[in-house]
Amino acid sequence: MSTEQQQQQSQSQSQPSVEVVVATPAKVSNSKKSKKESQSFTLKVPKGTKDWADKDMVIREGIFSTLTSLFKSHGGVTIDTPVFELREILAGKYGEDSKLIYNLEDQGGELTSLRYDLTVPFARYVAMNGISNIKRYHIAKVYRRDQPAMTKGRMREFYQCDFDVAGTYDSMVPDAEIMNILVTGLKNLGIKDFKIKLNHRKILDGIFEVCGVQNEDVRKVSSAVDKLDKSPWEVVKKEMVEEKNQPESVADKIGEFVKLNGSIRDVLKQLSDNDELMSNESAKTGIQEITLMADYLEAFEVDQFISFDMSLARGLDYYTGVIYEAVTAQSAPPKDAAEKKAKANAKANANASKSSEEDASEYVGVGSIAAGGRYDKLVGMFLGSNSKGKAAPSIPCVGVSFGVERIFSLIKQRSELVDKIRPTSTQVYIMAFGGGEGWNGFMKERMVVASQLWKAGIECEYLYKTKANPRKQFESAEKSGCPIGVILGKEEYPQGKIRVKVLGTGNEKDDGDLIDIADLVDVVKGKLETLKVGGVDDITRLMGDL
Amino acid sequence: MSTEQQQQQSQSQSQPSVEVVVATPAKVSNSKKSKKESQSFTLKVPKGTKDWADKDMVIREGIFSTLTSLFKSHGGVTIDTPVFELREILAGKYGEDSKLIYNLEDQGGELTSLRYDLTVPFARYVAMNGISNIKRYHIAKVYRRDQPAMTKGRMREFYQCDFDVAGTYDSMVPDAEIMNILVTGLKNLGIKDFKIKLNHRKILDGIFEVCGVQNEDVRKVSSAVDKLDKSPWEVVKKEMVEEKNQPESVADKIGEFVKLNGSIRDVLKQLSDNDELMSNESAKTGIQEITLMADYLEAFEVDQFISFDMSLARGLDYYTGVIYEAVTAQSAPPKDAAEKKAKANAKANANASKSSEEDASEYVGVGSIAAGGRYDKLVGMFLGSNSKGKAAPSIPCVGVSFGVERIFSLIKQRSELVDKIRPTSTQVYIMAFGGGEGWNGFMKERMVVASQLWKAGIECEYLYKTKANPRKQFESAEKSGCPIGVILGKEEYPQGKIRVKVLGTGNEKDDGDLIDIADLVDVVKGKLETLKVGGVDDITRLMGDL
Incomplete structure (x- = not known):
């Protein structure tokens, strides 16, 4: 290099x-x-990767812990698959993006690659074990040889938090629950300002058919539509006409449809009023499914977070039903207020069909923070065909993936939360005060006291110095941010007495309470009930509160 | 292939x-x-890897959770490093075992390899960030292209749970705490029958010197000694003489030393009584350090778990001070009792120096379940030399690594524990009973009730079927193993009433308690106080109890 x-x-x-x-x-x-x-x-670390430590690590673990609780509360079980898969398992699943797959060197033996996502390994697991239904969550790293953009949170090694339901069930029942998990997950993480864009692949396919797109062109037209979150319609139209060889009339007709967005009920009405679209089988099925799901989303009281948006296409090929993507305005770069207002006006005029109070396009451009959809045929790709050459029935799946790195960036911006985070869980700092003739520093005595506290489940530390002066010990206690100091005095300790002092009060004259050593655990536990700070439990609580 | x-x-x-x-x-x-x-x-999955699921996953998460709590209670912070490192970071750290490193394919850009352990990435992290002291834990997968032996728990992808202390501290203070963590960790995991073999590289070096081994032969003689846990002395002696070219007199003298094992105080006495050994600077330093540590281990009340054992050498080159290895007899294959007794007698005669009641060699042969030691020079390898060519001072480190897969195998054998494990955390199954004219199955109503429970933090599920018969719903509830059923009756629910039934009692005539819907959360919470089962919290508790 x-x-x-x-x-x-x-x-x-x-x-x-x-x-x-x-x-x-x-x-x-x-x-x-x-x-x-x-x-x-x-x-250094390899390009596109980073070390995680300190407060960042506490925040990330807090995200995992919050989502894990949620996944478990919906009956989820977790699985763990190897970080690399046989190369042939990943082949033909990611379209053009396959070039981003990391291969392991051929060192004799099997050819393997690092996983690109958690969905394909999940489908492989379901197929390989003959599983007919499962609700599983998986929190793990995936790998993409993309051009890293650290500031945007695009890394080569990054975490995904996935929840998926596999199995043949009544229409839209698991789909609606996944939407509920998506909304609740973001709320539990304290994400305030988000919208879920929702669409249905069958409606989209119907629209393309009705607009005159040939079957073989559907995917490439769809991938052009997928760019509407980053580019204006004119650019996308140009791509359709010039690169994807669609007649201009076709593109214009598509353009009318993809402008549609708003509340589920409103957009459903507009679609249902379109006789041409309703005469298309695929679109009709999709519209019926969304109509059914709307009922369920209202039962869950999450419908107000949804923007039903015909411009949402989602890049991955394997989706076959509902697709969704959570976007947030929270991390948008500060815009000139005037420019923002002008844009809003222009939009209000151009888009008469907009009916929801908030417009999802406000949330566009900062990238999705969670996304997913229904993929009914992926497991089938691993099940292959039986001896008569007839394809085995697939296992239908629907799921959601939370983008940890981007959610992390949003939480990291909340300084009132970050300020409260401590990297350690230490609650008690044990110190020995003495000096003069025969003073040995009470190293063993501090260990005995620490042992007592550890056995009672209380997190504690002491300075790794046999004879340490009080100032050094207080400094270390302060650095750890722990709320309680326990002090072994040269004269007091041999008489069975020990001091417990609340730290960080600024009151230097307070020598703490002198208590019997036998009462230490009870006294400390009592004080901790109101004072305990730090650690992942804390961050999980704070994340929801602040 | x-x-x-x-x-x-x-x-x-x-x-x-x-x-x-x-x-x-x-x-x-x-x-x-x-x-x-x-x-x-x-x-299939790649050779030497496996999928984890169901109860296995719950057990493994229980191990992680137990050790994480312990690491945190000692003031540990966690870090996460990339799964692959620049190839040059790993180069020259693992001796002969370097051939087991997984390389990533050269796809243009940097040459990288999967990490082989967590210690070298930790040392790289400490050096790169100019850290002078840290207590860190790291629970993550490592990779070795070894010949897999699944039954022995030897995998190509496996977890390590490491706790390390880096920093310049008073002698043996962090070392003793690490020993305490090792003992407490195994006890908290419910491992009953273990011994910690302890030795010191400086004592071992001194012994080799005193016995007449040349400096340049020390490592290879040491690696022969390291095989004493698998092979009898005769075989090791043969290797020393024939393969490693040591005079027979040298080997015999070494043989006398490496037989020494027993309680720390006993073996210390025998070593200290040996004038020849005590005149060796290296041995003397090691003996003084262990003497100091013995004090601390007594303060922690963990000395009774230690067998000070001159035959422990540990394979890795980077150790510079204390070394230790936890072994267990728990998973030893059943032996013929007579053979065992004969062996014990033979040993009693042959080894007059044995003084501890239990003999660590009883625990030999099933492999170590945790191990570690002091490595003062590894970080220095990354700090390099300054502009004047003078080597930068290293950051001394001491740590321990728990072998998750082997500990997992031991816990998996405890059927009374495994029987109690449920893969899901579901506490409530929501059912709708009805039928006849106008019965719609209460799908939305079940969702409304589930929403209420989820918002209260109660784990619940329902059947993904709009109209399900009671038998199907009870079967699913039973399969989930959850303790409470909530029943929406066709007539009762519209009147604001709902049934709460304790499941698994075998009493089919019990229709449950009919309560106001408004009281549901309180009633369920009340019942769960005594009934709640399943999940990782549970396994953590059970692991210690059973």
């Missing part, structure tokens, strides 16, 4: 990277004193 | 593997109706 490349990579990362000359033993295994070789390289 | 290879691999795995002919669209991205290509392959 050239130095130039190295520099480019360092710049694209927030991680430190240090140029070092490292001496490594030439043959570590054979001799301690062999000749050293010098090796020069930049100390 | 040949069919023969495939079959061999299937046999080495407990996972299902299915031969299928899979039809994949030739160009998925371009057309829905393109010509299909047939592809034949075995549906």
Whole structure:
């Protein structure tokens, strides 16, 4: 790798990277004193990856913990699949994006690749184990050799949090529950300002058919529509006409449909009023399904979060039914207020069909924070055909994937929350005060006290120094941010007494309460009931509260 | 890959593997109706990997949760590093085992490899971020292209649970705490029958020096000693003399030393009584350090779990101080009692120096379930040298790694525990009973009730069927193993009434309590206080109790 490349990579990362000359033993295994070789390289993590630590780690674990509780409360079980799959399992599942798959080196044996998402491994698992129904969640890393954009949260290694329901069930019942999970998940994470864009592949297919798109062109026209969240209609139309060879009249007709968005009931009415569309079998089926789901979403009281939006197409090929994507305005770059207003006016004029109070396009451009849909045929791709060459029936699936990195960025912006996070869970700092003749620092005594607290489930620490002065110990206690100090005094401790002091009060004259050592656990537990701070439990609570 | 290879691999795995002919669209991205290509392959996971699900997953999460609580209670913070590292980071760290490293394919860009353990990435992290001290835990997968032996728990992808302390501290203070964490961790996991073998690299080096081993031969002689847990002394001696070219007198002298094992105080006395050994600087330092640690281990009341054992050498090169390894007799294959007794007698005669009541060699042969040691120079390998060519001071480290897969196997054997595990956390199953004229199945009504319970944090499910008969619904409730049924009656529900029934009592005549819908959450919460079952919280508790 050239130095130039190295520099480019360092710049694209927030991680430190240090140029070092490292001496490594030439043959570590054979001799301690062999000749050293010098090796020069930049100390860094691979491009598009990062280390997670400190408060970031607490926030991320808080996200996992919040979503895990939610998934479990809906009867979800979790599975874990290997980080790499046989290469042939991933082949033919991701269309053009297959080029982003990380391959492992052929070191003799099977050809394998790092997983690209959690959905294909899930489908492989369901097919391989002959499972007919399962509700499973999976929180794990996936890998894409994409051009990383750290600031936008696009990484080469990143987490997905997936919940999927596999099985043959009554129409829209699991689909509606997944929508409920999507809305509740974002609310539980304290995401305030989001909308769920909803569409149906069958309606979209019907629209394309009605507009005169040939069957074989449907996917490529659909992928053009998918760009409407980033590009204006004119650009998308140009792509349809010039790159995808659609007649202009076809594109214009599509343009009228994809402008439709608003509340489910309103858009359903507009679609149902369109006789041409209703005469199309595919569209009709999709509209009936959304009509049924609307009932269920109202029962769950989540319908007000939904924007039924004909411009939502979703890139992945395997979707066959409802598709959805959560977008938020929360992290949008600050815009000039005047520009925003002008845009809103222009929109109000151009789009007479808009009926919901809020417009999902307000939320566009910051990227989706969760998405999913129904994919009824993916498991079938692994089930293959039976001995008579007849395809095995597939297992229908519907699911949602939360984008952890983007949700993380939103939460990280909430400084009132971040300020309250401590990376450690330490509740008690144990100190020994003494000095003078015969003072040994009470190292063993501090260990005995710590043992007592640990056994009672109380998180505690002490300074790893046999003779430490009080100031050093207080500094460490303060650095840990823990609420309680326990002090072993040179004279007091041998008499069975110990001090418990509430830290961080600023009252330096307070020496704490002198108590019997035998009462220590009870006293500390009592004080912690009101004082306990830090850790993932805390962040989970705070995330919902603040 | 040949069919023969495939079959061999299937046999080495407990996972299902299915031969299928899979039809994949030739160009998925371009057309829905393109010509299909047939592809034949075995549906399986890569060699040496497996899917985790059901109860296994609950047990494993219970292990993680138990150890995480412990690590946090000692002030640990967690970090997460990428699953692959730059290849040069891993180079020269694992001696002969480097051949087991998984490389990623060179797809243009950096050369990277999957991590082999969590220790080297930790050292890289500490060095890269200029950290002077940290207590960190890391629970994550590591990768080794070893010959898998599923039955022995040797996998190519497996978890490690590591806790390490980096920083310059007073002698043996963090080391003793790590030993405490090791013992407490195994106890909290319900592992009953374990011993910690303890040794010190400096004592071992001193012994080799005193016995006449040349400096450049120390590592290879040490790696021969390391095999004493699997092979008898005669075999190891043969290796020393014939393969490692040591004079027989040297080997015999080593043989006397490595037989030494027992309680820390006893073995310390025997070593201290050996003037020749005490005149060796390295041995003397090691003995002094263990003497100091013995004090601390007594303060922690964990000394009785330790067997100070001169035959423990540990394979990894980077250890520089104390080394330890937890072994258990729990999963030893049943032995002929007579043979066992004869062996014990023979040992009693042969090994007069044995003084602890239990002998660690009883625990030998089933593999270590946790291990670690002090490694003071690894971080320094990444810090390199400064501009004047002077090596930067390293950051001393000491740590322990729990072997999740082996601990898992031990826990899995406890059928009284496994029987109590449920894969889901579902507490309430919501059912609708009705029929006849105008019966719509109360699908929306069940959703409304479920919403109420979910909002109150109560895990619940219902059948994904609009009109389901009572038997089907009871069967599903039973299958989920949840303790409470909530029943919406066709006549009762419209009158604001709902039934709450305790499940699994076998009393079919019990129709449950008819209550006001408004009281549902309170009534269910009340019943759950005594009935709640399942999930990771439960397994964590059970693991300690049973």
